[in-house]
Amino acid sequence: MSTLSDVAALAGVSISAVSRVLSNAPSSRVSGATRQRIEDAARELNYHPNFAARALKFSRTNVVALVVPDLTNAIFTELMRGVEEAAADLGYMVLLARAESMQPAAATMAKLVGEGRVDGVLVQVGDNTTSEDLAGILDGRVPAVLINSTRDDHVGSVILPDEAGVAVAVRHLVELGHTSIGLVNGLPTSDSASRRSVGFERAMTAAGLRINPAFVTSFGYDPQQGRAAMRTLSALAERPTALVVANVNAALGLLVEARTLGIAVPDDLSIVAIHDAWTAANAWPPLTTVRMPLYELGKISMAAIFDRIRSEAIDDVVVTDPEPELVLRESTARR
Amino acid sequence: MSTLSDVAALAGVSISAVSRVLSNAPSSRVSGATRQRIEDAARELNYHPNFAARALKFSRTNVVALVVPDLTNAIFTELMRGVEEAAADLGYMVLLARAESMQPAAATMAKLVGEGRVDGVLVQVGDNTTSEDLAGILDGRVPAVLINSTRDDHVGSVILPDEAGVAVAVRHLVELGHTSIGLVNGLPTSDSASRRSVGFERAMTAAGLRINPAFVTSFGYDPQQGRAAMRTLSALAERPTALVVANVNAALGLLVEARTLGIAVPDDLSIVAIHDAWTAANAWPPLTTVRMPLYELGKISMAAIFDRIRSEAIDDVVVTDPEPELVLRESTARR
DNA sequence: TAGGTTTGATCAAACGATTGAGCAAACGAT
DNA sequence: ATCGTTTGCTCAATCGTTTGATCAAACCTA
Structure with a gap:
């Protein structure tokens, strides 16, 4: 050196x-x-x-932390790619901090910023984290941007067009002649789940369809929780003929459970999952999904934290380009 | 601050x-x-x-870089968890650097170390990277440890018990009565693929079985390449009744292709995949796999780079505890 | 040629933490 | 009472980089 x-x-x-x-x-x-x-x-x-010498001189490291709850989450890979590319363009590096639960995450973030290791923090909130958990962490001093979650106080956020995404899924099913449509959602505590829920209601109403509350579950976004949802729905006397599953990982679990229960997809049950991932193409039947702009979510989040670091500017952005897009595979059929 | x-x-x-x-x-x-x-x-x-001040004073950042070729790789998640936990115990942090190809990776690593951002580098080599690509990167000055790949010069390495893993898979199939067993391997340039190949030969020989060279493919570890392998094998006049697939992601692709071709798993074809991941449990049929000690691979790799940073000590370690373990699901059947 | 300006470089302080050396005060021994 | 030792703290240099201030030499102008 x-x-x-x-x-x-x-x-x-x-x-x-x-x-x-x-x-x-x-x-x-x-x-x-x-x-x-x-x-x-x-x-x-x-x-x-020398990095340390410059960081000391400038009180700036040109590093941001990306805090994610779970590396196996479907949205993680593309998100990370977007964040990284934007970071590289802006002269930043990304320090990935996994945080299963938000309590150690809070400590980690406090340490990262307190020691001046990072200039800002991007937080992808898991769906088991309530908005309140974040309050303590983000009390103003730390430049932070929430990914796919919002707060009304001094923190910026970048979110996906969740309503529009669910609407794409519902429209596809309606076009296939389905009227009895269910929603397999994330935990109600999560921000994205409530947006998807709203999107579902609006899209169903727009199609002139009634929502059967029994057809709406909210166990969570993970495969196990998708399985649980399938079991619950299959126990119903009257069953939906189609499901919008709010996360592709949950859909994979749901698919397995459907097979176990002898429910044929797509003949007995059509499925559209939110988020496209390589696993969707490699399921059986290959899953029809709605591709959400995750890469752009990452890029825009990085741009947002960049702005936030340089100024006090805070805003809440919805990624609208590209729009959610249907990826047609083989898990849906005409009713 | x-x-x-x-x-x-x-x-x-x-x-x-x-x-x-x-x-x-x-x-x-x-x-x-x-x-x-x-x-x-x-x-x-x-x-x-202040982190920068201490780093400057000590010429040490207590950060190591983990360079991985692909975040969707089956081994990544568990590996990362092991690395991170060991790092935390040792007072280190992990800077994750994705590197699709090894040329930019080399530049990135040179920069990371040259600027003193990290004290050492953990490199998980992708299976499309030849050992030679690394030579330039690792010319001695950079404390580095290769994960699941070896070199005979001044670089330490930590590898999986690949031979033993494949042997577990082969034994399981042999116990089920299979004699006509194939291997769907990674690219021959990769280190792990050649170890798995050796393991396959030894295990077959030990079982008193002959290897049909036509039953051995080496397209790669990705789903697409698994599909290609299935197509190749299905075109054969005489087909294997069972396959050891060297990577679970490839097995997922292979499974889809088998369905497309009307080959029933496990009735027509039994499959055992190397590496257990959540996707294996959520495939149809649920995949029987061999769980490899990836978490431990991560922990031990971190410990190795830690030693390497403190001394010039270099050694090549094989993770032997826990041993590869069969995770029995539903993709294998008696012949 | 004297006086002013521009050019091309150097000096030195600062960022924040660490640490060997130094120093005054308190203490102990004879 | 005098001299060494210990205690408790401060001084100041250092890590590598940046940057305003400074300064000598060269150049221009009248």
Whole structure:
């Protein structure tokens, strides 16, 4: 690890000169010859400016933390990709912090920011975290942006067009002639689940259909919870002919349970899942899904925390481009 | 963000005293009263030592990078969990760096280490990366440990008991009466694939079975490549009755292709996949797998890089505890 | 050629924490 | 009472980088 002094010594100049040249400050006032010698020396020594020294000097690390509840969550991979790419463009790096529950997460975040390891925090709230859990964590001092969750106080947020996504799913089922449609939702405590619930109600109403409350479950987004939902629904005297499943992971579990129960998909039951993931294409039957703009969610979240770090600006953004898109596979059939 | 000076001012002492108390140096020589005042002041100001300053002082960040080729890889989640937990125990944090291909990864790693952002690098090599690609990256100066891949020069490594894992799979199939067993492997360039290949040969030989070379494919570990393998095998005049699939993701793709081709699993074809993941339990039929010690792989890898950072010690470790374990589900049947 | 401006560089302080060296006060021994 | 030792704390240098202030030399103008 060579330092500015090493380069300066090799080039026979002062470290100030080297610093100005290598950070190409506009007011550098360095002769061409000197500049050349410095650049040569830097290259020869494979100079890289020391991260800690710059962070200390600028009180800024150009690192943001991405706190996620669960790495197996369907939305994680694409989200991460979006965050990372935007971060790279903005000169940032991403420190991934998994946090099964939000209590250690709060401690972790406090530490990360308190020690100045990161300039800001992106928080993807799990669906078992209530909005209140976050209050303590985010009391103003920490630049933070919530991903797919909102709060009305001093914290920015970026959310998905959940209503529109569910509407796409419902419309597809309605077009296939279904009228008896259920919703397999996430836990009611979660923000995204309530948006999806609203979307479901609106879309059903718009289609002139009545919602049978028994057809709406809210066990959670995980495969196990999807299975539970299927069991509950199958126990009903009157069953829905189609389901909108609010998460593709839950849909996978639901699919297995349906098979176990001898319910044929799509012949007995049509399924549309929210979120497209590689697993949907590799299920049987291949799952028809609604692709949500997760990559863009990541990019925009990164842009938002970037703005938040630089100014006090806080806003709540909905990712609208691209719109939720139906990915037609084989889990839905005409009624 | 309060600093040592802030605490010192509040406590009415010098920053040296504060530093010694808060880092509880053994040779502190501070009176009880002063110590108390300092601790109170620190608590009141919510003091956290500045990360950049310490990193600069110690030339050490207590951060390691984990470079993975693909976040959707079956082994990633558990691996990451192991790495993170061991890191936390050792006072380290993990910077996750995704690297689709190894060229940008090399640049990224060079930057990470060159700038002193991380003290070491854990590299999980993708199966499309040849061992040679790594040579340039790891020319000695960077403390690095390869995960599930080996090199014979100045780089440590931690690998899975791949041979044993495949042997467990083969034994299970043999016990079910299968004699015509195939292997769906990763790309031959990858280290793990060649170990699994060796394991397959040994296990078959041990069972007194002949390997039909046509039953061995090596397209890769991804679902698409699993599908390709299934297509190739189904085109054969004589087909295997059972397959060991070297990766659970490939097995998922293979399963879908089998259905598409009208091959019934497990009636026409038994399948055992290497690596257990939540997706295996949520496939149809639920996949019988061999659980590999991925969590331990992560823990031990972190311990290895920790040692490597502190000393020049380099060694190659095989994770042997727990041993690969059969997870019996429904994708295998008696022949 | 004297006086002023521009050019091309260096000096030195600062960021926050650590730590060996130094120093005054209190203490103990003779 | 004098001299060494211990105690309890502060001074100051250091890590590597940035940047306003400074300064000598070269250049321009009248």
